[in-house]
Amino acid sequence: MTDLIRSWLETANDPATPFPLNNLPFGVFAAGDTPRCGTAIGNHVLDLAALQSTGLLPDCEFEAPALNTFMGLGKQAWEDVRQKLTDLLRDGNETGTVRAALHDVGSVTLHLPFQVTEYTDFYAGRQHAFNVGSMFRDRESALPPNWLHIPIGYNGRASTVVVSGTDFHRPLGQMKAPHEEIPSFGPCKRLDMELEIGAVVGLPSQMGKPISVDEADDMIFGYVILNDWSARDIQTWEYQPLGPFLSKAFATTISPWVVSKFSLAPFRCATPPREKELLPYIRDTGPMLYDIDLAVSMTAKGGPPTVICRTNYNTMYYSAAQQLAHHASSGCAMRTGDLLGSGTISGPDKGTYGSLLEMTWGGKHPLTLDCGRTRTFIEDGDTLALHGHAQGDGYRIGFGPCTGTILPPPTPAA
């Protein structure tokens, strides 16, 4: 395990800060002006476009309102910029030029860190797949027959991926409960969240050119926390035979900071033991999962936050590198800015489940929040916040929060 790298910026040395010098996550911010690329350090955001304009960083189009150009440059360029930033911010190296490029985090707004090219959502949590299968089928056939062989995934919707803090309307949709004769259209009644980690593709691959798991791992620029909001009643009625569609298309929230693979390197861990041998094209070649502590808190309007889940990304059955290698295996071209959701991260017991569907077992066992109110699914005005960090020895690598508040449903179209 690496030690804390001390910075001349004192808030970066606090053991509780999500953004020590070891982290240097990438994002997009604005200080009342045009959004551009930055990194988080202690209580500050460092303006990478400003640094670049003084010649202290190579030209990576940091003045753009998205990380995509930088992300497309590949591993060497990412490492070079990281090394340069580490030198500039290291204890003893303070300069006025760098200090002038710092903004207090409270004075900036954070934007979507990259333009999401396409969004794919996977289903790699074994416990989650088992829980959902138990509820919708039965315990014996809970896990689909392909699940231990394929990192199951489906294409999601990129147009509604939003940055943490973006509130949105409760979705409308078509639904039909089993006892109802005909479907109806209206506001979702079973609105849920899903705790996930998103892998962000940096280097692209070509159409018709499969990639190995090692190549896939090298293509990944970094990771975000991701909330795959889900409308369960819409999903139940629409998803057969072609999968979830509008029940997942209304919003997906990601954390403002993309944490680079380099800062997470000390926290790499292996996937759990294989229950069936994988085919060679997606076989593990080394530890490619990460030990990341995760938590979910729920806040009813005006109340205090209640932690409703604590779990860890290291429980997933497939790594993002395996998912990406599988994704490209048919010849599918992967592009800079593609976002891959891990699938819901649920540990073995109730307090570690990553969705309300599982926590309340389909709405049968309501949660009681610290304010005394109970919840089966999400109500208007509720805020969900997802948190994650890798715990080092005297420092932590954080992502910033991934939050969203539900507004009342919109007026239907005329």
Next chain:
Amino acid sequence: MTDLIRSWLETANDPATPFPLNNLPFGVFAAGDTPRCGTAIGNHVLDLAALQSTGLLPDCEFEAPALNTFMGLGKQAWEDVRQKLTDLLRDGNETGTVRAALHDVGSVTLHLPFQVTEYTDFYAGRQHAFNVGSMFRDRESALPPNWLHIPIGYNGRASTVVVSGTDFHRPLGQMKAPHEEIPSFGPCKRLDMELEIGAVVGLPSQMGKPISVDEADDMIFGYVILNDWSARDIQTWEYQPLGPFLSKAFATTISPWVVSKFSLAPFRCATPPREKELLPYIRDTGPMLYDIDLAVSMTAKGGPPTVICRTNYNTMYYSAAQQLAHHASSGCAMRTGDLLGSGTISGPDKGTYGSLLEMTWGGKHPLTLDCGRTRTFIEDGDTLALHGHAQGDGYRIGFGPCTGTILPPPTPAA
């Protein structure tokens, strides 16, 4: 029914040309130089960027290698440009400036007409859904219970949408036949095509803002012919429970020309009678389907083409406007460049089925091509060509061919 609008360009007045003055489809071409926007007229391509630079057209960024900017301007801008082009090319109005902007169609290459933002594939062919359901389930429960209420769709993959004439490798993938104990990875053995019409979204909609069917119809810029190539063996093994993924992600081919809604206006027709009343948000408000004759031909390497299907888009149960209104209904933001596949277009009998899966009934009844060879699914070196046109009185509105040839599978990743 409108009459032919005569042009001073004689080849545009040929009753057999797909590109009379009534059509004016939009695309992207290059004449050995930088790709830019153009329209097809008779045997020629008219350079819209060149015309714009002489001041004869409004500035719609026609010098870009994609129609997206123009598409995002909306109905009035589309109509203005169409009116202007009609005047410039109308019989009697010949000028040297316009003639200088014409390229012989044989001297240009055609590119992807627009940047595909996201691709959604629907399932709106009643006969196709029934046929597939009959094969995979049984005749009694062939049609899923939601099918007559929801324009079923799923998110496809945009990164591999290619223009007609782009050859590609047979996909690799994981598959498992029912009699096999464990899955294997290798070249697809049941490679299929699907005949579809693609609707191209011009005007965007906002996240959280549902749209009516009329608004949706106004947002559609035009239509293309679309081949939703499908790997049936990969699909069978992967698609439960989250839908088709890599079996559809390796390639989708579209015609080079986007035919505008204005040229298709005389061919509007109503959807077939509703078997169940639709919910108001997707109810028909007028004729929004189109009478477009479609055909598929298959060519084994070195052989002559064999027509294996003739059908019509007017058999679909849902219009693209209904699909788009449904798509946005949950709050999903729709963007300029979104492509909506209609679903496989299959008529009532065997000669009108739009996929090999249906034509050969799952591979049980091989087709015999005119060269004498037989086919259940697509073999390496085979070319599939999809054709479509609306037949007017003495003229036709065509899309250009939508073709692709299958190359041998690629080498798997190391």
